[in-house]
Amino acid sequence: MTDTFYESGEPIADERAPHGPVENRWTTRKFEAKLVNPANKRKKKIIIIGTGLAGGSAGATLGEAGYQVVQFCFQDSPRRAHSIAAQGGINAAKNYRNDGDSVHRLFYDTVKGGDFRARESNVHRLAEISTQIIDQCVAQGVPFAREYGGLLDNRSFGGTQVSRTFYARGQTGQQLLLGAYQALMRQVEAGNVELHARHEMLDLIMEDGRARGVVVRDLLTGEIKNHTADAVVLASGGYGNVYFLSTNAMGSNVTASWRAHKHGAYFANPCYTQIHPTCIPVSGDHQSKLTLMSESLRNDGRVWVPKKAGDDRKPSAIPEDERDYYLERIYPSFGNLVPRDIASRAAKNVCDEGRGVGPGGLGVYLDFADAIERLGRKTVEAKYGNLFEMYERITGENPYDTPMRIYPAVHYTMGGLWVDYDLQSNIPGLFVIGEANFSDHGANRLGASALMQGLADGYFVLPTGLGDYIARNELGPVSEAAVAEAQERVSAQIEKFLAIDGDRTVDSFHRELGHIMWEYCGMERTEEGLRKALELIPALRAEFWTRLKVTGKGDELNQQLEKAGRVADFLELGELMVVDALHRAESCGGHFRAESQDEDGEAKRDDDNFGYVAAWEWAGQDRQPVLHKEALEFEYVKPTQRSYK
Amino acid sequence: MKLTLRIWRQSSPAEKGRMVEYPVEDISPDASFLEMLDVLNEKLIADGEEPVAFDHDCREGICGMCSLVINGTPHGPERNTTTCQLHMRKFEDGEVIDVEPWRAKAFPVVKDLVVDRSPLDRIIQSGGYISAPTGTAPEAHSVPVPKADADRAFEAAECIGCGACVAACPNGSAALFLGAKVTHLGLMPQGQPERWDRVVNMLETHDDAGFGGCTNTGECSVACPKGISMDVISRLNGDMLKASVGGKKKR
């Protein structure tokens, strides 16, 4: 491996996690963290960017605790954050089913599911907190599914053999987010949270190396405003939209994280991308986003393709013995429930063999015929009715009669800003929570774990570390120069966008970037492809800055201008993802390098050379990023090659 | 497909808007309504014109950000479907389609098809929650909830806060939105302590925001992309009567 595309920096370490037995670390940290005097909290201002599960729950909790919270979201209401779209459920080690679950098992499953690229301390804390989250949400009135006895129902979900997933039909994310949103609005009413919807963070205000505020643009009037505070919390979500087509919302973006990165915050493991196996396939060039079908469908649906390549008969015309239920065949013990990365790659493999179904041969069947026969149509309808309806609305096909067609799509990004055990980035005063950080999922996130992490961070983890920072740092007012500098930078960039006056739309660049990313840094990555992407992306970026066309003005609602800023950041992030993917010459979790596989085509990890977190430092425009390695140690869950056979 | 769009254009809140006609061609029947508008916007930008501003985000029917009154019907002709999930196969080739913003005093137009729906947040803010500070929660199984109540509460809680009920209501009322939240929280045992104050405060905020009064026309429920039933309004009315006339309101 030649080091021509990055530079090596000093190794780093998470110095906040206490030592000692893993099950005591969180308790120890909570005790060791300094507390803020309640009277002082009222004088401390905290900025939160984003109102999803992490941001919403953080705002509600910090507001309740007595801090002055100032919170922003780019949507017209905090309730619209994309956490709302999570369908499947939320894990918790309640062991209500008495099926052998425990905090330790959830910890074990998550470390293993993350392909040994997450910190044991963080994951154990997540598993511990999982049970509190359920209590909290139930107290807020979240209408989880219940059994006739009135107790909470559970199901098994995506790659686990215990039933620990709590759900609210196919809309768990919505119900949890509304719970957090309502709690947040209660704090708004109480005057503890000052909420600014339709505001987008465009820069970080820094002073003395600390994060001290943000510059935001009022999306309605175009006004550039600044807000200073004692600490800044980013809860701005993941960056899957770098692929243009993903299951993320149209507005989901990396801008808040990326602009913090350019101030020195490390970006960790950017190449870890989760490709969700059960999405509705692309139907044409007009496609603007991909729609996820909950993974819970794999509990009862059977995945298959024809045995013969190029078999274009109707699915009903293909007899049983000419079908290949490939997940059940290759992974007999997990079958259709193998983890997401494995299911996705298996789908790609059969499609590469020419056995894919539907337009363009990019799809596999997810068949409910057996489930309908076994459980009856009514039961299937009760379980999945809304998902089936959604599928029919989008495709015009009825999944009760004909198998669904599914294909993998970018869904979640495990990478994100590097944080320590307190969820603080390497910039003092900058905290990062939820999908925006890299902390808990390693190289692959298990189903129903994203909601758990978002809420754990916001409700329970952040207040401890943030309080410790506030208690230890008495900060004065921010200098006008620091504010003016940040504000100037933002205004200059906006003027630049408007001045280019080229001939290509923002979307055309975004779409092209997406193609490059999906082709060369998607489900399967090769050195050759990644090197090619490393040429294509800077060229596209150069074209962007000369040929972009943004209509309208800066001082009004201008959706093209908003997009331009986001795509400009994706064009830089995309390159870092490729660099990360290229440097990590092993396969692990959501990162599959074709060069690193065993004889059966399964991913091959290289713990000796890559058992670390890759935290990237921004070195400046057109300069190679600097890699800082955080070594990972596994004391409790010994790394093994994952096998779901 | 070839279509003629008549779209409401209004450059700012103060400006007087008007309907402007745009022909569009080569639209795939598999495109969603918003993807069709994307195509139009790409063309407008290429021609140096201002693209049409419209609200949207998740494009999978759950965030509630998309709106649009299509041919006089909020979220268009398909029942239980948001605009982002409406596909062009539901329209005829050559059709003339009217596209307008939500119309209500409480939802002033910001630009083109974008309106300000913040009054819905203010309604929730004034009582649409259960007070459960982080860390105070008892064990989740300590209060069983009958399945029927939990299911009913869930159905009411499905509301995505898009405001189609207001757009559809001849009276410009948000009673369905209000009723849905009152029903969701009022059916859960955890929601009982604040039940009566909640309904009074939320209704007061609703009325102050300039929404109209409900006359039970049922248009809201038909327009609702989640098909929320009008019985939530009955529950709202019942709780309101008990709270105000029955004297149950405490604060």
Add this chain to the structure above:
Amino acid sequence: MAVTGGVLVLFLVAHMVGNLKIFMGAEDFNHYAHWLRTMGEPAVPYRTLLTVLEVGLVVAVVLHMWSAVSLARRARAARPVKYEAKKKSHAHGYATHTMRYGGVIILLFIIWHLLDLTFFVVNPKGGDASPYERVVADFAPERWYITLFYVVAVLLVGLHLWHGIWSAFQSLGLRSLRNEHTLRVLALTVSVVLTLGFLAVPLAVTFGWVS
């Protein structure tokens, strides 16, 4: 609206029952009309209870109208800019959407009806005749247009009740998913019975079954 509407529905039921006495003959009908005025005697003077009921009815009607007008005004204020496209109605149909202008027509009808059979101003027989004679004269075959006017008005009342009765339960918070069907049937039944009951008298006179 629900409470005053409820009062008016009860009145209509009593009114219809009274009307139908005409089929028992002139004597019974006139006697009934007389009894209305002597109700409660000798405890209270002549026409006391009837006057109380009449005042109550007027109050109910006025409050009903006042509620309707204020709701309509709120509705207008709540949507200052109208839709360009013709707004399509999808729910509950005709009855729901005739509540407002139907209500106005019903009001005009009530005024005529009072001038006709309460104050006798527009009645062909005038105040000196018996109630029975006045009714018979009113709907005489050659005055078919009066009958037609009554029929149209009564049908509108029927529509108004159909939505109104269901709506009253909804407004009082008495409707649930469980009783939804029952309430719809109840509203339909009551409005059909009242409509038929009120149509019976004018039609019977016009077609000569009562003379």
